[in-house]
Amino acid sequence: MSESAAVVILGGGLTGLSAAYHLRPLSTIVLEREPEPGGLARTRVEDGFTFDCTGHLLHLRDAGIKELVERILPGAFAAHERRALIQSKGVLTAYPFQANLHGLPPAVVGECIEGFVEALLRRARDGEPDLARVNFREWVDATFGRGIAEHFMVPYNSKLWRCDLREIECGWVSWSIPRPTIKEVLDGALGATIRGLGYNPTFLYPKRGGIGILPEALARGCPGLRLGETVEAIDAAARIVTLASGARIGYESLVSTLPLDRLLAITGGLPPEGPPAQGGARPQRQSWRRSSPDLGGALDLFPGTRVLLLPHRLSRKSLGGARAPRLLLALRRALAPQERGVRRPGRGGAGGR
Numbered sequence: 001m002s003e004s005a006a007v008v009i010l011g012g013g014l015t016g017l018s019a020a021y022h023l024r025p026l027s028t029i030v031l032e033r034e035p036e037p038g039g040l041a042r043t044r045v046e047d048g049f050t051f052d053c054t055g056h057l058l059h060l061r062d063a064g065i066k067e068l069v070e071r072i073l074p075g076a077f078a079a080h081e082r083r084a085l086i087q088s089k090g091v092l093t094a095y096p097f098q099a100n101l102h103g104l105p106p107a108v109v110g111e112c113i114e115g116f117v118e119a120l121l122r123r124a125r126d127g128e129p130d131l132a133r134v135n136f137r138e139w140v141d142a143t144f145g146r147g148i149a150e151h152f153m154v155p156y157n158s159k160l161w162r163c164d165l166r167e168i169e170c171g172w173v174s175w176s177i178p179r180p181t182i183k184e185v186l187d188g189a190l191g192a193t194i195r196g197l198g199y200n201p202t203f204l205y206p207k208r209g210g211i212g213i214l215p216e217a218l219a220r221g222c223p224g225l226r227l228g229e230t231v232e233a234i235d236a237a238a239r240i241v242t243l244a245s246g247a248r249i250g251y252e253s254l255v256s257t258l259p260l261d262r263l264l265a266i267t268g269g270l271p272p273e274g275p276p277a278q279g280g281a282r283p284q285r286q287s288w289r290r291s292s293p294d295l296g297g298a299l300d301l302f303p304g305t306r307v308l309l310l311p312h313r314l315s316r317k318s319l320g321g322a323r324a325p326r327l328l329l330a331l332r333r334a335l336a337p338q339e340r341g342v343r344r345p346g347r348g349g350a351g352g353r
Helices: 014-022 063-072 105-125 136-161 182-190 213-220 259-265
Strands: 003-010 028-032 043-046 049-052 077-081 085-088 090-093 202-206 226-227 229-236 240-243 248-256 298-300 306-310 326-331
Touching: 003 105, 014 028, 028 248, 049 226, 063 202, 063 213, 085 136, 105 136, 105 182
Parallel strands: 003 028, 003 248, 028 226, 248 326, 306 326
Antiparallel strands: 043 049, 077 202, 085 090, 229 240, 240 248, 298 306
16 A cells, blocks of 8 residues: 555545645545646636636635635635626526516516416415425425426526436525515516525625635645546545555545545445446435434445535544444535435535526
């Protein structure tokens, strides 16, 4: 074995770098296959123009995270007001669609208002939909009505998530998707611009450069970062990671930010009862069982394998415990209820709208 560390982290994006940063002073090795850190939060500069790999705006609600960003990059970010427009039906309307219907064809406005009122009356009679039992499409219909669903919510989110919305659970919608009042819907239909709705009416962005300055700052606090290193195999029983170069790294705990199907495909030394890894098939979440209501607790993914959810409440203490093989998955939220095998979208900047 070439070397070893208390924690080996797979992936040098924001999650992996943040894990290493917060696990100090434990010895950590961060393995990133690209020649630079950041993952999808990298920035490219071409001919004097700055391009982020994808849209990254900081909507920070947690005081601790705000303090961290200011500490590692003091004075580097400026606050901006969101100014978003939606092109639909040949016109531009203000964001969010459901609260700014003015300017759309009259028939579309009528269908959206009628459906919204009908949905409002149904909820008054039957109660709010149970987020643990309905899928995303059902929640959209129950919350906004058929008009807003068909004219915006369904086509937009189907394009965004690239799947049937009935496959997605909706436990994340309460913080992500703006829910206007009936007064706001009517005011927006009559011409008033409804602003400030949603989780991101303001955001932070670097004063100079792109969002890549954030992972670069975290990387400066991670002396164990290894760039250009591709993980070929993981032996969970022996706790060894094998790289494409042939080097072998031992670990006490493993933190993975890799796609779960990729992680399963390269991991050996696990009991055969786990989810299938062949052919890139998606693991079936209904076969997973929570063993702790705490998001930082264990999850029985494989018999005899301890899986911890990170980075929520990440601490060095959470890495202790039994000597069973440990896989630490960088997940933000609890898994969907086991009786419904539906997908949970990540917290991207789009937010479902």
